[in-house]
Amino acid sequence: MLEVNGLCKSFGPLVAVDNVSFTLQPGDVFGFIGSNGAGKTTTIRMLATLLEPDAGSASLNGLDMRRNAMEVRNMIGYMPDFFGLYEDIKVWEYLDFFATVYRVPKSERPSIVDNVLELVGLTTKKDAYALSLSKGMQQRLSLARCLVHDPSLLLLDEPASGLDPRARAELKELIAELGKMGKMVIVSSHILPELADFCNTVGIIERGRLITHGRVDDIVRDLQQTKVLLIRFIDRAHEAGMFLHGNEHVNANYVTGPTTLKVDFTGEHEDQARLLKMLIDEGYQVTSYMEEAIDLEDVFLKVTTGAVN
Amino acid sequence: MKELYAELFTENPVLHHATSKFSRSLRRQSVASQRVALALTIIVYMGLVVSALQMVEFVDASVFLYMSLFVSILATATVLYGSLAGERERRSIDLLLVAPVTTNQIVVAKLARAFWPVLSIVAALTLPSVLFGIVRLTGKLPAVESEAPLVLVIIASIGISMATSLFVAGVTLYLSASNRTTSGALTSTLASLFLIYCFSAFVAASLGWINRGLSDLILTPHPFVALTRVVFRTYDKIPAAWSLVVCIGLHTALGLILVWMAARKLEMERKRGNKPSA
Numbered sequence: 001m002l003e004v005n006g007l008c009k010s011f012g013p014l015v016a017v018d019n020v021s022f023t024l025q026p027g028d029v030f031g032f033i034g035s036n037g038a039g040k041t042t043t044i045r046m047l048a049t050l051l052e053p054d055a056g057s058a059s060l061n062g063l064d065m066r067r068n069a070m071e072v073r074n075m076i077g078y079m080p081d082f083f084g085l086y087e088d089i090k091v092w093e094y095l096d097f098f099a100t101v102y103r104v105p106k107s108e109r110p111s112i113v114d115n116v117l118e119l120v121g122l123t124t125k126k127d128a129y130a131l132s133l134s135k136g137m138q139q140r141l142s143l144a145r146c147l148v149h150d151p152s153l154l155l156l157d158e159p160a161s162g163l164d165p166r167a168r169a170e171l172k173e174l175i176a177e178l179g180k181m182g183k184m185v186i187v188s189s190h191i192l193p194e195l196a197d198f199c200n201t202v203g204i205i206e207r208g209r210l211i212t213h214g215r216v217d218d219i220v221r222d223l224q225q226t227k228v229l230l231i232r233f234i235d236r237a238h239e240a241g242m243f244l245h246g247n248e249h250v251n252a253n254y255v256t257g258p259t260t261l262k263v264d265f266t267g268e269h270e271d272q273a274r275l276l277k278m279l280i281d282e283g284y285q286v287t288s289y290m291e292e293a294i295d296l297e298d299v300f301l302k303v304t305t306g307a308v309n
Numbered sequence: 310m311k312e313l314y315a316e317l318f319t320e321n322p323v324l325h326h327a328t329s330k331f332s333r334s335l336r337r338q339s340v341a342s343q344r345v346a347l348a349l350t351i352i353v354y355m356g357l358v359v360s361a362l363q364m365v366e367f368v369d370a371s372v373f374l375y376m377s378l379f380v381s382i383l384a385t386a387t388v389l390y391g392s393l394a395g396e397r398e399r400r401s402i403d404l405l406l407v408a409p410v411t412t413n414q415i416v417v418a419k420l421a422r423a424f425w426p427v428l429s430i431v432a433a434l435t436l437p438s439v440l441f442g443i444v445r446l447t448g449k450l451p452a453v454e455s456e457a458p459l460v461l462v463i464i465a466s467i468g469i470s471m472a473t474s475l476f477v478a479g480v481t482l483y484l485s486a487s488n489r490t491t492s493g494a495l496t497s498t499l500a501s502l503f504l505i506y507c508f509s510a511f512v513a514a515s516l517g518w519i520n521r522g523l524s525d526l527i528l529t530p531h532p533f534v535a536l537t538r539v540v541f542r543t544y545d546k547i548p549a550a551w552s553l554v555v556c557i558g559l560h561t562a563l564g565l566i567l568v569w570m571a572a573r574k575l576e577m578e579r580k581r582g583n584k585p586s587a
Contacts, residue, residue, distance in 0.1 A: 048407050052580045073409040084401035100326040101408045145404070 006056035018208035029179040031199030032188040039208040048078040077146030081158040102149035136167030196296040228292040234285040323418035370441035377434035392419040393485040394494035412575035476560035479567025486574040
């Protein structure tokens, strides 16, 4: 289990991370979302023991990350937002080197290298030079490197950046698979719809503060206290908006086109049905009436202000 | 002490991999063109040695010892200047710092990269001097005014070369750990070595006009001066043995301190880090 309590980090006057706390259980895939400069990378680097926090603590499987840094490093796989490949080194040599560094017994190294290469789909590239691989393959090799010592926590910083759609889809599948294997995975990314596909928990960070975190469904449910109704008419959408103004369950409404109206609605399903009846009774010709599903991108846009450090 | 030895050598995974990688890279020399290149180098080298031996009466054999010292300094700096700065430049340093290895282990593994090349250079360039001494059958180096026994001169020369290389390795590793780019590390290493070995000699020589004692004091640990004093026994007030001891001792001690400082520098980076770009 990963427990993060009140992590803080400043660089001079810049507060990069401010009192970040969250907990992860084995199998959790945690999507870490934030704008550029929000504090994602700094938080991940602190969890990777590459930065000492100014305050706060983090523990992995009961071991404090500061006091037991060496032991904790054995349980962490860190994939930065860059490759960090060596020249003149073959794929298997690269993995063998890191297996040695993580003290994997010599007799087990060849089979482990083969297994992780198979997991990331690079078996055929075993004898290729690491630098000759495509960006997507290098990214997969980087992920394979994180796995050679079978860590319980994976820290993946922008793993999908710069990848083509196919490579992104493959990486997404891989990360989901790692979650199923019982590993805790923290993934930071800007590509929010993709995170929603495989993350069961998310944290949204802005200006170093974790604004919200938890199960995706819980966050969506919390935000959907004011659900959005999308109503389409044959015409007179603007007039319908005026009509709904002042209704006890309507917080606000926005005409998004001559025939489309979005309504911030606080009522229950019965109130929703009543509203539709009212509109029809008033002679508005409704062509569609639906509750707009909120996605991770909407959550992000709703809870953040866009401010940066 | 036992724990430190184990940490740095017997239980250092980075070092183990570095040494096995060296042997693997030697095995890779099986490519035909590399074999030819190696054979040509050996032939040319042997040719040079044999021609020099034929001119044994006219050639000062000590030149090979100076070459050995000079080339080992350059080789150490060349092999190591990019060792840590290069890791930082290609951003692979984080991958090592996040691993369960100490910064001492990382730095010692880097230091080991220079060991074999420098040892090979010292051995290859010292060999002609040994041959000269053997051919003359006098047991002395055929150098002007040289009366020192050949064995002592060779041992002293190897000692000076290796101690100087350790010091140069320390300087280079420290500067490599302090620079963000390999070009920065190379420039600062060359500038530092110039200041340490050339500029200091120039200052000491200039001071000699005013105060000979002070000049001697500055020059005592200088490796080229120590080697000259050993080879030619031109010690004036300062005995050759003293110069040798000071040179080897000071270079070794400072070298080890600088290697330790390079490891500390990395440790600071691991703790404080640099402000990430995003």
